[in-house]
Amino acid sequence: MIKRTTLQDIADSLGITKVTVSRALKGQAGVGKVLLEKIVEKSAELGYSRSSLHEANKVLNFAFVTPKRFFLKTEHFYTDIYYILHRLCDQKKYRISLQIIDPVMEEELELPNNLSDISLSGLFIGGELSRGYLGKINSLNLPTVVIDYYSDFQTFSHITVDNFYLGYKAALYLIEKGHTNLGFIGQMNISSNVTDRMMGIQKALTAKGFKLRDDWIIENHNPITGLYSMDFELPEELPTAFICHCDRAAYFLLEKLKIRGISVPQDISVLSFDDTETAPGTTPPLTSIKINRKLFAEKGLKLMEKQIGNPLMKKKRIYLDTELIERKSVKII
Numbered sequence: 001m002i003k004r005t006t007l008q009d010i011a012d013s014l015g016i017t018k019v020t021v022s023r024a025l026k027g028q029a030g031v032g033k034v035l036l037e038k039i040v041e042k043s044a045e046l047g048y049s050r051s052s053l054h055e056a057n058k059v060l061n062f063a064f065v066t067p068k069r070f071f072l073k074t075e076h077f078y079t080d081i082y083y084i085l086h087r088l089c090d091q092k093k094y095r096i097s098l099q100i101i102d103p104v105m106e107e108e109l110e111l112p113n114n115l116s117d118i119s120l121s122g123l124f125i126g127g128e129l130s131r132g133y134l135g136k137i138n139s140l141n142l143p144t145v146v147i148d149y150y151s152d153f154q155t156f157s158h159i160t161v162d163n164f165y166l167g168y169k170a171a172l173y174l175i176e177k178g179h180t181n182l183g184f185i186g187q188m189n190i191s192s193n194v195t196d197r198m199m200g201i202q203k204a205l206t207a208k209g210f211k212l213r214d215d216w217i218i219e220n221h222n223p224i225t226g227l228y229s230m231d232f233e234l235p236e237e238l239p240t241a242f243i244c245h246c247d248r249a250a251y252f253l254l255e256k257l258k259i260r261g262i263s264v265p266q267d268i269s270v271l272s273f274d275d276t277e278t279a280p281g282t283t284p285p286l287t288s289i290k291i292n293r294k295l296f297a298e299k300g301l302k303l304m305e306k307q308i309g310n311p312l313m314k315k316k317r318i319y320l321d322t323e324l325i326e327r328k329s330v331k332i333i
Contacts, residue, residue, distance in 0.1 A: 005048040014042055024311065031141075040312055060094040060121040060308065063114060065137065068102045069226030070127030076276045077246070077293065078126045081147060084297035085124065101129065103224055109136045116140075122304050125156075128191040143307040145300050148291075149193055150317060157303050159318045161291055163193045166322060167200025170243050170271055170289060173324060175208055178333035179241040179269060183216030185253050186245030190223055194245045197273065201243060213239075220252050228252045234260060240333060241269035247278040250286055250329075265331035275325050284328035295320055 007025075011018045016035070024031040024039040031039070064085060070078045082098060089096040099112045109132055115123070122143035129137075134151055137144065144156045151158065174182060184201060186194045202212050216239050220232040228248045234256060244250035250272035254264060264270050264284055272279065275290035299318060307313055 005043075005046045007048075009046060010039065010043050010048060013046065014038060036311055060089075060092075060305075061117070061119050062089065062094060062096040062122050062124060062304070063099050063112075063120060064096060064124045064126060065099045065101060065112075065115070065129075066126045067106060067129055067226075068100050069224065071100055072226050076278070077274050077291075078148075080276070080293040081126055081296050081300075084294050085301060088297060088301050096124075101133070106130055106133050109133055111136055111140075121308060124300055124304070128193070143304060143311075145304050145307070147296050147300050149191065154315060157307060157315045157317070159296060159300050159303065159320065161320050161322055163196035164200040164203075166273060166289055167197035167202075167243070168204045169200070169322075169324070170197075170273070171201040171204035174241045174243070174269065174271060174330065175204065175210075177241075177269070177330060179239075180205075180208070180210050181216075181239040181241070182210075182212060183218065183239040183242040184212060184245070185218050185220055185242055185249045187217075187219040187221065187223070190221060190245070197243075197245060216242075218253075220249055220256075230256050230259075232256070238262070238268055241271065241330070244270065244272040246274050247272045247276045247282075247286060247288055250288075251278055251282055254282055254286075254329075265329050269330040269333075271330055275323075279325070280327065282329075287327045287330045288325055290323040290325050292320060292322075 007018045007021045011021045020031060021039055024036050025043065064082050066078055066082070086096055097114055099114060106129060120142060123137065124145050124147060125137070126147045128149045134153055138153055138155055146156045146158045148160055150160050171182060182201065182205060184198055186198060188195050188198060205212055215235045218232055218234070220230070221228050230252050242253060244253055250270055253270060257264060257268065262268055270286065272286050272288045273291065275288040279286040279288040303316060303318070
């Protein structure tokens with residue numbers, strides 16, 4: 001019978017401990033790059049299958065890290081991603097915990113205690129965190145998949161959508177419907193996603209000889225709490241259409257317009273992003289660009305598994321396709 005290569009065989013051949021080999025092949029913190037490369041090369045040389053590391057009494061243990069302002073009962077985007085990811089992990093007998101980062105923790109660069117757990121296999125990040133906080137997470141040296149935005153940390157893999165193109169696509173759709181006076185509900189400093197969408201809108205308008213007026217860029221969102229409200233003012237002169245940075249922002253715009261006696265889409269059209277449960281439930285139902293939360297979770301987990309199976313794998317940036325869902329909130333003029 002052919003003897004099966006074990007972790008101890010690899011450890012003995014390199015003069016290190018079995019624990020060090022285990023941590024390296026799981027992609028956990030505490031193993032330097034040079035030693036990691038030696039361990040990976042030696043395991044391949046001895047014919048060791050890294051997948052067997054997790055099949056033999058090793059349960060993958062993940063954390064989903066998200067800022068509190070992005071994880072709200074009233075906003076379903078990141079909650080949906082987490083719940084789908086949790087279900088997928090449960091089916092595979094993996095463990096996953098939710099770690100919500102409040103504004104004080106983020107400002108003071110305070111990591112949850114659970115992230116120091118030696119058994120942690122990898123991290124998912126959903127919702128944009130400050131660069132300083134991402135640097136703190138990066139210091140953990142854990143396999144990390146960032147969901148729904150792109151940071152400049154090349155040590156992370158990223159799954160996102162092309163938000164610049166989404167803004168461009170949304171504006172062109174409305175321009176083709178005859179709308180040349182467009183407004184935007186959102187603010188540049190909420191997140192890079194919103195900034196990219198606004199820039200895409202501006203590009204589409206500029207290419208057609210139009211512009212995004214400053215008084216038609218409206219904020220109805222608290223960047224600290226993440227909550228939306230009707231605590232904003234509409235200008236006296238309105239555009240013929242508004243693009244809202246998410247469905248929840250669009251919901252409060254619709255309510256504000258209703259109070260002012262303005263009908264959608266008869267008097268003004270509204271388009272939003274994400275296509276969460278909010279979109280079909282508004283009056284009228286919102287036309288929204290669908291970003292597939294299920295696909296974020298599925299591809300995120302697959303990418304994590306690949307990273308753990310191959311610690312030397314080059315980090316990836318994956319863009320997901322989107323779909324414009326037409327309902328009743330936009331009309332041709």
